Amino acid sequence: MSEVIVELGYRTYKIIVKDGSINTLQENLDDHKRIKNLVLISHDSLMRFYGFSIKENLEKIGYKVIDISLPDGDSSKDIEIYKSIIEKMIQSNCDRTSIIVALGGGVVGDISGFVASSFMRGINYYQVPTTLLSMVDSSIGGKTGLNFSNKKNAIGSIYQPDAVIVDPNLLSTLPFAEKVSGLGEIIKYGAIYDRNFLVDISKWIKNIDNFPYSKAIERCCQIKAEIVSKDERENGLRRILNFGHTIGHALESFMGYENIRHGEAVSFGMKCSTWISHKKGFLSTDDYNLLISIINQLPLQKLSAVNPEKIMHYIEFDKKHENGKLNFILLKGLGKVTISQDVTKNEILESLQVLNEN
Numbered sequence: 001m002s003e004v005i006v007e008l009g010y011r012t013y014k015i016i017v018k019d020g021s022i023n024t025l026q027e028n029l030d031d032h033k034r035i036k037n038l039v040l041i042s043h044d045s046l047m048r049f050y051g052f053s054i055k056e057n058l059e060k061i062g063y064k065v066i067d068i069s070l071p072d073g074d075s076s077k078d079i080e081i082y083k084s085i086i087e088k089m090i091q092s093n094c095d096r097t098s099i100i101v102a103l104g105g106g107v108v109g110d111i112s113g114f115v116a117s118s119f120m121r122g123i124n125y126y127q128v129p130t131t132l133l134s135m136v137d138s139s140i141g142g143k144t145g146l147n148f149s150n151k152k153n154a155i156g157s158i159y160q161p162d163a164v165i166v167d168p169n170l171l172s173t174l175p176f177a178e179k180v181s182g183l184g185e186i187i188k189y190g191a192i193y194d195r196n197f198l199v200d201i202s203k204w205i206k207n208i209d210n211f212p213y214s215k216a217i218e219r220c221c222q223i224k225a226e227i228v229s230k231d232e233r234e235n236g237l238r239r240i241l242n243f244g245h246t247i248g249h250a251l252e253s254f255m256g257y258e259n260i261r262h263g264e265a266v267s268f269g270m271k272c273s274t275w276i277s278h279k280k281g282f283l284s285t286d287d288y289n290l291l292i293s294i295i296n297q298l299p300l301q302k303l304s305a306v307n308p309e310k311i312m313h314y315i316e317f318d319k320k321h322e323n324g325k326l327n328f329i330l331l332k333g334l335g336k337v338t339i340s341q342d343v344t345k346n347e348i349l350e351s352l353q354v355l356n357e358n
């Protein structure tokens with residue numbers, strides 16, 4: 001078990017990583033005597049696996065639990081779903097003393113966080129991440145959001161949870177492809193922040209069926225907590241978490257969100273960014289080979305016919321939203337990064353060819 005603190009003044013909170021922690025959730029929640037309702041937001045399948053037993057445990061000790069199930073998939077990060085949650089909360093007499101528990105991956109976490117940040121000007125909420133990606137990334141740091149008008153996370157806020165409770169046992173039901181997506185983000189933490197961790201990952205990944213998830217989750221939570229504590233609103237340091245994401249996001253738009261998982265797209269994006277870092281002379285050939293060989297051990301899908309020009313179009317679209325400047329995260333050795341504004345279009349196009357070589 002480990003406890004990681006996200007240091008943010010009076011909004012400081014804990015990340016608890018512990019096997020079985022969903023069975024003792026109340027230890028980390030607001031006391032039931034002080035709250036009117038506990039709103040448990042999840043998916044049907046997760047309610048069946050874990051949610052109903054959590055609900056029963058909490059009701060036994062005096063919580064009034066209202067459960068809300070959302071359809072699976074990113075399409076749930078939607079304003080109509082948002083409205084339906086708020087309506088249900090009002091009908092159930094929720095008020096400012098009510099709390100939300102988000103039991104799910106990034107989809108449930110993002111919309112629940114946004115509901116929490118806006119319902120009656122903000123109520124307390126807790127993240128109980130169930131995917132590997134949400135355990136190491138999306139549940140920490142307070143980014144909440146909805147998609148709107150075909151734009152990912154067009155509406156959202158930065159609103160910190162009151163605790164993040166991670167139970168690595170929940171991974172036992174997570175499909176393997178979702179684990180691979182989370183592993184992409186885990187590799188990212190090693191690449192940008194901790195060379196020794198990356199070297200550990202390089203050994204663990206050789207035997208992926210026995211990957212020590214708990215250990216890796218703990219280290220990722222520490223790294224993310226440290227970064228968010230120093231730069232909550234992404235004015236500087238927090239941007240380094242976007243390593244692999246400029247190309248990753250473009251690939252997601254190019255392929256369609258239903259055809260590629262986020263962490264998988266980021267893995268491809270990291271390959272390209274690693275290639276550019278090497279090309280620019282920031283990364284030695286040995287380091288380049290080590291990181292690429294780690295990513296290559298992930299069972300990623302075969303990309304058929306990547307069209308660099310089309311992907312470039314999405315990158316340029318993103319660039320327009322950044323005042324015409326592309327802030328590209330590059331590696332300066334393993335475990336260290338630099339933010340570059342002079343990655344050229346040609347370098348990006350060439351790096352995308354690497355994906356066709358698979």
Ligand SMILES: NC(=O)c1ccc[n+]([C@@H]2O[C@H](COP(=O)([O-])OP(=O)(O)OC[C@H]3O[C@@H](n4cnc5c(N)ncnc54)[C@H](O)[C@@H]3O)[C@@H](O)[C@H]2O)c1
Nearest residue numbers: 043072073105106107108130131133134138143170173174
């Ligand atoms: N807020 C942030 O900082 C942040 C960061 C990265 C990504 N995101 C967002 O996260 C979302 C993606 O999240 P995700 O990758 O966790 O996917 P997800 O929430 O869509 O979950 C993936 C699938 O796994 C299922 N599932 C979840 N946990 C399970 C379990 N323990 N057992 C069995 N099935 C389980 C879900 O029902 C779903 O079908 C995107 O919307 C992305 O924008 C947010």
Ligand SMILES: [Zn+2]
Nearest residue numbers: 185245262266
């Ligand atoms: Zn990501």
